[in-house]
Amino acid sequence: MIALGSATLAAALLVALFAGGAAVYGALSRDRRWVDASRRAVYALAALLTTAVVLLESAFLRDDFSFEVVAEHSSTTTPTFYKLTAMWSSQEGSLLLWGWVLSLAASAVLYLTRRRHRELAPWATGVLMVVGSFFIGLMIFAAPPFQELRPAPAEGAGLTPLLRNPYMVIHPPMLYSGYVLLSIPFAFMIAALITRRVDASWIRVTRRFALAAWLFLGLGLLLGSRWSYEELGWGGYWGWDPVENAALMPWLVTTAFIHSVMVQERRGMLKVWNVSLIAMAFLLALLGTFLVRSGILQSIHAFGASTVGGPLLVLIAILAVGSAALIVSRLADLRPERRIESALSREAIFLVNNLLLVGLAAVIFWGTFFPLIAEFFTGTRSSLGGPWFDRYVTPIGVALVLFTGIGPLLAWGRLSAEAAKGLLLWPSMAAGAAAVVLAFSTDAADSPWALFLFAFAAFTLVALAQEFWRAGIARRALTGEALPAAMAGAIARNRRRYGGYIVHAGIAILLVGIAASSSFQTNRDLRLDVGESAQVGDYEVTYERLAADPQSERVAFIATLDVRRDGEQFALLAPARNYYPTQNPMAGPIGRYFEGEATSEIGLRSGASEDFWAAFQPDLSVLDDDIARGNRQLADLPPDAQGIAILALAERYAQNPPPATFRVIVNPLVMWLWIGALVSLAGALLALWPSAEARRRARAAYAARVGREVRARA
């Protein structure tokens, strides 16, 4: 099986090289047969890599520990669900995932363009296959997933307990898919520059891929921050960790790109900017992969020294220099067709929002790489903490909320001051009212930035509601439908626009959640005995009891926290801590059950106004003497008897536990972060969904082209 896997990868490398070579040769010689052959080779590549993925996943499912990757990342006791995901907890498996998704995306885009854009597709194939061959090359020469372990061990090391989390199933593949999908617009951009076809056609071909990349990256970020929110010591939903930042930067730049390409499509402007943005986004995506895999920056996602960092950096350097040189050589072709006429135009606002988004990405880039920059200039590593990031990110975020509302109001070209006044009236009044009400009825004024953000969010939400309203009124005048039906009809006719507006509304809601929860959070460490209570904000917290839950794969201690508000029960939380046995012989037969990995299960009560979050850390040091005695006396007993001893130990501890430490967080409005994110994702899906109108147009265009070709041949 291992030989078959290696052979599949070798074949995939040859096929990828052939596909790239044939595409470029076909483009240069204008021979369509070569181009067709290259496209079919890409399909074959997708089939080969799918085979490789199936082979590796089946090895995980069969517990085939002759595969080194399987032995190191899975075990017979790993639940089946996590065996499937163990693939991408390994470096080798993540590379395979990268290559596989790339081959699927490349096949999809080439299938969609098989009869269109014949000038761009071959060059794009060339670019994609360079990247593809590189990743397959890594899997053959640097980090082979099909490496044999001889002799095969009877048991594997297992998946680290901290990664045994449902989020592990979906968070990494989403991020990787987002990263990989960015390669499609990047490749078509390069193709457009090479062929000097720098009109908006490369943008139109890859628009859905850019949106899908944005959606997947966003989903990956969302799932990652939700996971982090539910873990103890990961810094809440966002900690400015280098690896988090690495995923946020391409997402921000892609957001800018999605906006600025509209300016090029509509107005023929910002061409240099657009090609630079997508180049930046893709390079940042590769850099993200590099950061995760190289361990060059101190991160909670430290994956250790890896063998693929160097080659990846070389690829990034080559692509960066190549794209920059290509853009410079085509500057004359990229001249704008128009100039911005007025500051009160959509293109002007888009430009400002682009500058803000790219500025935000630049700040995060600087902060993330600062340890390396500082080491270069001063010789010592220094790092920047959350407060430094917040100082820059907060004002930019506040400004961005305002622009998510202003952008949709303004028309292309220019808007009269009179019309602008009419459009801005209600949103501005909403913003003013929100600011006054919040300043007087809550303590929001303690944090001026948060107050600004709330006011601007009110502006944006009312502005967007007004747009939906106006669309409905206009359609009602046209069709005579009832207003709700007219509104739905207007949305259905222009999903791209109204999907976008829904995304904007979601982002405004999300930022309200972030501002409220980061500015007005109450954070306490409590040390409580069983039966003892403490006051946290409006809540009275009582440590009711402790229970032990020993199982074969872990020993869990579960605390019961009674949370009361104004004397009434608000929640009964059960934060727990799980202890997984270690394989380390130094820990002793009993000690190994308590000195291995430990994970926390938080207790969480979510509400629309605030979340109550609690984590539990028991103090096991009172068991030290018993464990030491057990290690000495019970060493020769069979595992069953040791198991009974551990059960007894855990039970005794639970009946009379020493004081435990609780971390309690009251997080206002944090639920709106998740709600806003889901609203945004729904909007993005709506924008992505092909409308009946677009399908009809595409079919008609295709029929017309076939007709032309048939006539031309006849």
Next chain:
Amino acid sequence: MDPAKKRKIRLVVALSAAVLLASALVYTSFSASTEAREPSDLIASGSGDTYDLTGKVVPGTVQRSDESLRFDIADRDGSDALPVTYTGTVPDPFRDGREVIVTGKLTDGVFVAEHDSLITKCPSKFQEEAEKDPEHVIIEE
């Protein structure tokens, strides 16, 4: 004013604004950052400034007392340990022998860490550690 001249002025203004903002970024980052040190560096210099102390938790030194945690951090190569006192969240992967980063100041020979500043490396790394470190060898059962 003719449009070409106007554009030039606008460009100069925009560029100067960008340069100003970039300088602010550079300046604040150098003044707000904390430098990383290993225990041996701190012992040698005795400096009382704020640092990120990085190293490994010395096995058998972790002690809990009321609100605070005491443990020793040694250089990554295992030499020169420094005692640390810490309050706040203890991340799940925190254990003997693990690589940690903690921010704080050296006072009277003890590194007093800031509240909640303890970071423990993610366990995906342990595979490599196990290969390098004989204490973490995985036993084939």
